[in-house]
Amino acid sequence: MANKTELDSFLNFLQKIQLLSPEALEAIYSLCGLISIRKNQNLQEIGQRCRTIYFVKAGLARIFYLKDDNEVTEYFAFENDLIIRAESLFTGKPSMKAIQALENTVFIGIPAESLFSLFDTFPEIERLFRKIIEQAYVATVNRMEAIQFHPAEERYAQLMDEKPDLIRRISLKHIASYLGITQVSLSRIRAAIR
Amino acid sequence: MANKTELDSFLNFLQKIQLLSPEALEAIYSLCGLISIRKNQNLQEIGQRCRTIYFVKAGLARIFYLKDDNEVTEYFAFENDLIIRAESLFTGKPSMKAIQALENTVFIGIPAESLFSLFDTFPEIERLFRKIIEQAYVATVNRMEAIQFHPAEERYAQLMDEKPDLIRRISLKHIASYLGITQVSLSRIRAAIR
DNA sequence: CTGATTTTTTAACATTTGTAAAAGGATAGG
DNA sequence: CCTATCCTTTTACAAATGTTAAAAAATCAG
Known part of the structure; x- marks a missing residue:
């Protein structure tokens, strides 16, 4: 198990979404573990059922899946981002998606079932979780809108603007x-704005 | 306020997602109201802040927004579907989206603030709501995947398969x-599969 | 029923993006 | 430092979708 300072960034992240009592914090704290994954290694493989909620303490990771033998990136998680394979976690089905470290990365992991079972004792933790999903939902709806109605060039410009990292x-x-385009297409876009 | 039989379909819908105690059901029940909207009229206008959660009791409605003076449909709600402008409800910002009845439609409406304030007394209602958002989130992620990586023709075929209505x-x-395409494009697709 | 309005289809052309293949750059391991 | 590998760009061409306009079909109101 991790010690408390190692989890500071994560517990702070949670507190900003929903203030938690010391007891609830302690309960979450006691479930957390640290996992280090080397660059290009997978934290979770395709086909596994997702049972863990992750948080990137340091490094960089992504969720990807295979579409006709091509890797499609669904999500990037930087330091202090959550990374969750929701389609599996919420449905119980095996995930068709993998979590991969793009740099040497330290994750904080919480077993989902243990966390969910805290909901009965600590409604505030269920509330926290509800708010997290609300945020993710709104972000996804907005991203869908972008993919549907903004040309690739705009989406690239916006992404660079928001996350120059x-x-x-x-x-x-x-x-x-x-971005939902081919590498060739992205190259063209980059050439055009140069 | 509505009488109980008029709300049966709605309360059944909720019970299937999360079993509720009689007290919780009663609390929800007492917040519900019925709203009838004629075909092509808007239940909610663009620019209003969304403060209500709706359920289609009978009829058909959609959420749409304007993109360069064109109406873009984001969501269709048939009988027994929820219809919520989440980007506004969860963020408190005015909604850029309208809710329109596509047929004469009867909605059940719940003031969101009143519902949310039940969360403190009835954690089971917060749980219900969490599950509703989880489902919506997973559905949206899947739809985003479809838009990004399936050609319009496939998406049309799938939609017709799932909802021939x-x-x-x-x-x-x-x-x-x-579907994220122009009307001309859809006409071509329909001509091709005929 | 009839004319007006709206919806859907068709056509011609432009633009965007994809595909495949090759070349140029960058990087890591020996 | 050198080679093998991977990443990125470029090129040429194909396919999908958008744009505009007009015709055809369907719907609606009087």
């Missing part, structure tokens, strides 16, 4: 698949 | 915008 730390092929 | 009850221009 991406281009420094993530290979362009991953960024392309995240 | 759509084509009978909804105009093709609305379906086209829901």
Whole structure:
């Protein structure tokens, strides 16, 4: 198990979403574990049922899946981001998605079942979790809108504007698949705005 | 306020997601109201802050927004579907989206603030709501995947397969915008598979 | 029923994005 | 330092979808 200072960033992250009593914090704390994964290794493989909620303490990771033998990046998680394979966690089905470290990465992991069982004792933890999902839901609806109605060039410009880190730390092929375009197409876009 | 039989379908819908105590059901029941909207009229206008959660008791409705003066349909709600402008409800910002009745429609409405304030007394209602959002979130992630990586023709075929009702009850221009393509493009697709 | 309005289809052309293959750069391990 | 590998760009061409306009079909109101 991790010691308390190692979990500071995570517990702070949670407190900003929903203030928690010392008891609830302690209960969450006691479930947390640290997992280190080397660059390019997978934290979770495709086909596994997702039973853990992760938080990136340091490093960088992504969720990806295979579409016709091509890797498609669904999500990037930087330091202090949650990373959850929700389609599996909420449905109980095996996940068709993998979690991969794009740099040497330290994750904080919480077993989902243990966390969920805290909901009965600590409604405030269920509330925290509800708010997390609400935020993720709104973000996803907005991203869907972008993919549907903004040309790839705009989406690239916006992404670079919001997260200039991406281009420094993530290979362009991953960024392309995240944007829903091919690498060739992204190259063209980059050439056009140069 | 509505009488109990009028709310049966709604309360049944909720019970299937999360079993509720009689007290919790009664608390929800007492907040519900019925609203009838004629075909092509808006239940909620663009620019209003969303403060109500709706359920379609009878009829058919959609959420849409304007993109360069064109109406884009984000969501269709048939009988026994929830219809919520989440981006506004969860953020408190004015909604850029309208709710419109596509047929004469009877909605059940619950003031969101009143419902949310039940969360403190009835954790089971917060749980219900958490599960509703989880389902919506997973559905949205899947839809995003479809839009990103399945050609329009496949998406149309799948939609017709899952909800054959759509084509009978909804105009093709609305379906086209829901699929993220132009009406002309949808016409071509329909001509191709004929 | 009839004319007006709306919806859907068709056509021609432009633009965007994809595919495949090759070349150029960068990087890591020996 | 050198080679092998991976990443990125470029090129040429194909396919999908958008744009505009007009015709055809369906729907609606009087």
